Amino acid sequence: MSEERLPAAYTTNMREMLGQEADAFLDSYTARRTQGLRFNRLKSTSGLNLSASEHTLSLFGLEPVPWCPEGYYYEDPARPGRHPYHAAGLYYIQEPSAMSAAELLSPLPGETVLDLAAAPGGKTTHIAALMKGQGLLISNEIHPERAKILAENVERLGLSNTIVTSGTPGELSLRFPQTFDRIMLDAPCSGEGMFRKDPAAALEWSPKHVEMCAARQWDILQDAYIMLKPGGTLAYSTCTFNRIENEEVIARFTDSYPDMELITSKRLWPHLQKGEGHFVALLRKEASDEAELSRSKRSTGSGRGKNGPRTNSALRDAFQQFQAWAAIELPGFACQGVPLLFGESLYLLPESFNDTMHAGLLDGLRVPRAGLHIAHLKKNRIEPAHALAMALQPGQAARSFDMAGDGLEIHAWLRGESLPVPVDLHGWTLVSVDGLPVGWGKASSGQLKNHLPKGLRILKAHIEEQ
Numbered sequence: 001m002s003e004e005r006l007p008a009a010y011t012t013n014m015r016e017m018l019g020q021e022a023d024a025f026l027d028s029y030t031a032r033r034t035q036g037l038r039f040n041r042l043k044s045t046s047g048l049n050l051s052a053s054e055h056t057l058s059l060f061g062l063e064p065v066p067w068c069p070e071g072y073y074y075e076d077p078a079r080p081g082r083h084p085y086h087a088a089g090l091y092y093i094q095e096p097s098a099m100s101a102a103e104l105l106s107p108l109p110g111e112t113v114l115d116l117a118a119a120p121g122g123k124t125t126h127i128a129a130l131m132k133g134q135g136l137l138i139s140n141e142i143h144p145e146r147a148k149i150l151a152e153n154v155e156r157l158g159l160s161n162t163i164v165t166s167g168t169p170g171e172l173s174l175r176f177p178q179t180f181d182r183i184m185l186d187a188p189c190s191g192e193g194m195f196r197k198d199p200a201a202a203l204e205w206s207p208k209h210v211e212m213c214a215a216r217q218w219d220i221l222q223d224a225y226i227m228l229k230p231g232g233t234l235a236y237s238t239c240t241f242n243r244i245e246n247e248e249v250i251a252r253f254t255d256s257y258p259d260m261e262l263i264t265s266k267r268l269w270p271h272l273q274k275g276e277g278h279f280v281a282l283l284r285k286e287a288s289d290e291a292e293l294s295r296s297k298r299s300t301g302s303g304r305g306k307n308g309p310r311t312n313s314a315l316r317d318a319f320q321q322f323q324a325w326a327a328i329e330l331p332g333f334a335c336q337g338v339p340l341l342f343g344e345s346l347y348l349l350p351e352s353f354n355d356t357m358h359a360g361l362l363d364g365l366r367v368p369r370a371g372l373h374i375a376h377l378k379k380n381r382i383e384p385a386h387a388l389a390m391a392l393q394p395g396q397a398a399r400s401f402d403m404a405g406d407g408l409e410i411h412a413w414l415r416g417e418s419l420p421v422p423v424d425l426h427g428w429t430l431v432s433v434d435g436l437p438v439g440w441g442k443a444s445s446g447q448l449k450n451h452l453p454k455g456l457r458i459l460k461a462h463i464e465e466q
Helices: 008-030 049-059 096-105 122-130 144-156 169-175 199-203 207-227 247-256 312-329 386-390 408-414
Strands: 035-039 071-074 091-093 112-115 136-140 162-165 180-186 228-238 260-268 278-285 338-342 345-349 372-378 381-384 400-403 427-433 436-444 447-450
Touching: 035 096, 035 122, 071 096, 091 122, 096 122, 096 180, 096 228, 096 260, 096 278, 112 122, 122 136, 122 144, 122 180, 136 144, 136 169, 144 162, 144 386, 169 207, 180 207, 207 228, 207 247, 228 247, 247 260, 247 278, 312 338, 312 345, 312 372, 312 381, 372 386, 386 436, 400 408, 408 436
Parallel strands: 112 136, 112 180, 136 162, 180 228, 400 427
Antiparallel strands: 035 071, 035 091, 228 278, 260 278, 338 345, 345 372, 372 381, 427 436, 436 447
């Protein structure tokens, strides 16, 4: 994209902001956009998967991203989103600059964390990996269709400690006051860092749109403040360059809330670093000896709404049924956590869920994914959920069937086809590619029936993260 195709008001703003650097910045729009992937630490560093990671490095000619240990650049014509390893959740396609935000937030295992505007899932999956699957992560996206994509990426990367919600920031702040150790707010913005990838985004830009985004960011920040624990940290990030949506929003925030301290801020510029550009500010809330806000202010609900979790005997019976099934079929799986039953779907939340909240808090809230989906109840029998397969290692299952990443079998499997297997293989089987689970099959009479969900049966690149 040439400077002539950029909005005149935008180029004027950037020249005023950058001075002598402006020419180099504006010239960066004529370069090709930067592409990257981030290895999923939950899978890339374990057992057999190390070889898959090493193969990926050589297969796509990857070069490391300086600010993210698991991040790598790739260049055309590489298409890692089309490889079976992508379907297996070995990595996430993510713009390299965007990887800086979760690294700066630096969540720890065992913490309670919120990703407030999370779709399509790059920062959520990054946070979960840094948490090593320990603790509790609530990942929220207000738009239902984008929340669905977020839930699919949470499933694909095998996250077991993540609840996906679809509520407004105001809804969440009423339910979760002073709840989170860390909050990621990748704020909706004017998207100036998207112009190189999506020239149409430049057509939507205007000074009025920038002001509107800043006002919306301010509103969301106030809800984030309510939900942040005293002593907790907040990462505020955008993929835009102007000061109005970045430094000025943060200055207004710290002026209005004196107990919020700006720890550091970081800018990545496309003319100085290899990436599309990003802004991240890290803030800390002053620790307080005062009692937390009363839990009575939270919307507890009954836990029995039409779309809410079922409780009591139905839940107890369902979980006992799954535990009996898992004792035989998943001898290496630790069946621990807080079970929830939504309709005929059984979910498992991490044990830390009970430390900070209760199931009633989810009642009345749109919850596309209530933790790890472990099973469907089918007429008094258990059918393991696809998400459970994606969160396992082959050694945890009683039976497994592995395929080569460069073979024909894996592509047939991802198209939904059944496969021939040894006749002595019977029952539920964890199917994998080079040690990376890709779903369930059920073996009988020398055939492995494919249980890959129909919506996942076309191998394609997922939406790329900005």
